[in-house]
Amino acid sequence: MMNEKANESGQNVNNNFENKERDTFGSRLGIIAAAAGSAIGLGNIWKFPYITGVNGGAAFIIIYLLCIAVIGLPVMLAEFIIGRRSQKNAVGAFKELAPGTPWFLVGIMGAASAFMILAYYGVVAGWTLEYIVKAISGAFSGMGPQEIENTFAGFISNPWRPIIWQVIFMAITALIVISGIKDGIEKYSKILMPMLLGIILILCARSLTLPGGLRGVEFLFNPDFSEVTAQGVLIALGHAFFSLSLGMGTMLTYGSYIKKRESLGKIATQVTISDTLIALLAGLAIFPAVFAFNIEPDSGPGLVFVTLPNVFNKMPGGSIFAALFFLLLAIAALTSAMSILEVVVSYTVEELKMSRRTATVLVAAIITLIGIPSSLAMGPWAGFKIGNLNFFDFLDWTTASILMPLGGLLITAFIGWHLGKKRVQEELSAEGTIKVNYIGLFMFVCKFIAPIAIAAVFLYGILK
Numbered sequence: 001m002m003n004e005k006a007n008e009s010g011q012n013v014n015n016n017f018e019n020k021e022r023d024t025f026g027s028r029l030g031i032i033a034a035a036a037g038s039a040i041g042l043g044n045i046w047k048f049p050y051i052t053g054v055n056g057g058a059a060f061i062i063i064y065l066l067c068i069a070v071i072g073l074p075v076m077l078a079e080f081i082i083g084r085r086s087q088k089n090a091v092g093a094f095k096e097l098a099p100g101t102p103w104f105l106v107g108i109m110g111a112a113s114a115f116m117i118l119a120y121y122g123v124v125a126g127w128t129l130e131y132i133v134k135a136i137s138g139a140f141s142g143m144g145p146q147e148i149e150n151t152f153a154g155f156i157s158n159p160w161r162p163i164i165w166q167v168i169f170m171a172i173t174a175l176i177v178i179s180g181i182k183d184g185i186e187k188y189s190k191i192l193m194p195m196l197l198g199i200i201l202i203l204c205a206r207s208l209t210l211p212g213g214l215r216g217v218e219f220l221f222n223p224d225f226s227e228v229t230a231q232g233v234l235i236a237l238g239h240a241f242f243s244l245s246l247g248m249g250t251m252l253t254y255g256s257y258i259k260k261r262e263s264l265g266k267i268a269t270q271v272t273i274s275d276t277l278i279a280l281l282a283g284l285a286i287f288p289a290v291f292a293f294n295i296e297p298d299s300g301p302g303l304v305f306v307t308l309p310n311v312f313n314k315m316p317g318g319s320i321f322a323a324l325f326f327l328l329l330a331i332a333a334l335t336s337a338m339s340i341l342e343v344v345v346s347y348t349v350e351e352l353k354m355s356r357r358t359a360t361v362l363v364a365a366i367i368t369l370i371g372i373p374s375s376l377a378m379g380p381w382a383g384f385k386i387g388n389l390n391f392f393d394f395l396d397w398t399t400a401s402i403l404m405p406l407g408g409l410l411i412t413a414f415i416g417w418h419l420g421k422k423r424v425q426e427e428l429s430a431e432g433t434i435k436v437n438y439i440g441l442f443m444f445v446c447k448f449i450a451p452i453a454i455a456a457v458f459l460y461g462i463l464k
């Protein structure tokens with residue numbers, strides 16, 4: 001049955017053969033853990049709370065949820081479809097499904113984004129490791145707010161300390177990715193994601209039971225739409241991309257490891273819901289504590305590294321909760337970093353015919369090297385600017401504001417205008433075994449809604 005279908009589509013015949021050896025996720029739970037692990041990251045726990053704080057709270061969250069449902073979910077599904085249909089990496093997928101066309105450039109752009117994102121993501125992830133150690137050793141206790149701020153500024157501008165942590169973080173990421181999908185990424189995601197959930201629930205319970213904490217809940221869930229700005233809407237949509245790991249081939253690559261019998265619609269929905277719930281739980285862990293201790297909710301990117309140590313300091317047993325919190329951040333960052341590295345590794349292994357081990361070591365080493373100037377941009381090399389951005393901000397801005405939205409736009413357009421309804425139907429219905437009643441709507445979103453909405457974010461990112 002499966003082979004017949006493959007024959008019908010004409011292109012997959014040889015491929016099925018070659019791909020006998022291709023690694024896949026072993027179980028549904030494993031797929032969800034890995035894909036949710038990719039989505040849930042620094043974006044949820046570090047970035048989502050502070051952009052919510054800066055953009056006025058509940059009303060911003062409602063708009064973010066709309067963006068996730070209307071744009072994010074369809075883009076994720078689109079990536080899963082392209083990946084699983086082609087059984088290839090981000091570049092090979094487009095070569096397979098649209099041979100002889102320039103569509104493969106979308107994959108090249110994704111691989112380039114992966115290099116750039118992980119270069120700075122690894123640096124921030126390294127900070128979380130330093131902060132776990134600091135918290136465990138009780139370094140913050142007795143420090144005043146100013147001292148805590150100086151400690152953070154001093155640490156990130158130090159010429160070598162953050163780099164050592166970045167190297168350690170990248171090495172751990174590479175060690176997991178070397179072992180492949182089932183025995184590496186899936187296995188560790190299945191251990192790390194439940195840990196993450198456990199820790200975040202403990203932190204929520206602590207935060208919500210602090211006297212005065214309920215004001216934080218109100219800030220999160222009682223909307224005031226007069227606070228919404230056009231800019232806030234666009235930030236919300238951009239963050240939906242970053243948070244769901246979309247537009248640069250991560251979900252496409254993971255999709256290629258999903259077995260043909262699985263329902264892609266179900267998996268995309270479950271991953272999207274998990275990512276959103278964890279972002280909300282992160283808000284519930286952070287804002288009640290912030291309000292309980294009368295700290296401003298809109299303190300920006302320093303919220304978790306500067307504001308929270310103050311909060312933990314004032315709590316009984318604070319250093320334990322601080323250590324748990326930074327461990328949570330590190331775990332979230334690790335499962336995301338694995339997925340970013342996998343985009344480039346799968347491309348290098350399949351298209352450049354390198355062994356997985358060599359590819360992983362080489363790619364991780366290059367990314368770490370690019371990360372060094374992005375770490376130094378916080379200190380000794382702060383004066384080196386591209387446009388008006390330092391190297392760290394340049395990597396963040398170019399990927400989040402340009403490459404990811406552009407990638408998402410092209411991916412949905414590819415589904416809507418190139419792949420076509422028949423092949424999409426085959427993938428979504430798991431080759432006719434599952435009933436799907438949303439194909440018309442999905443194709444409409446891919447053809448029109450998603451590209452137009454994304455174009456708006458994209459233009460905003462450039463014109464800003």
Ligand code: PHE
Pocket residue numbers: 038039040041042043044117242243244245246248250336337339340
């Ligand atoms: N989604 C991750 C986060 O929220 C970041 C990420 C972006 C991961 C792109 C993979 C690809 O932190």
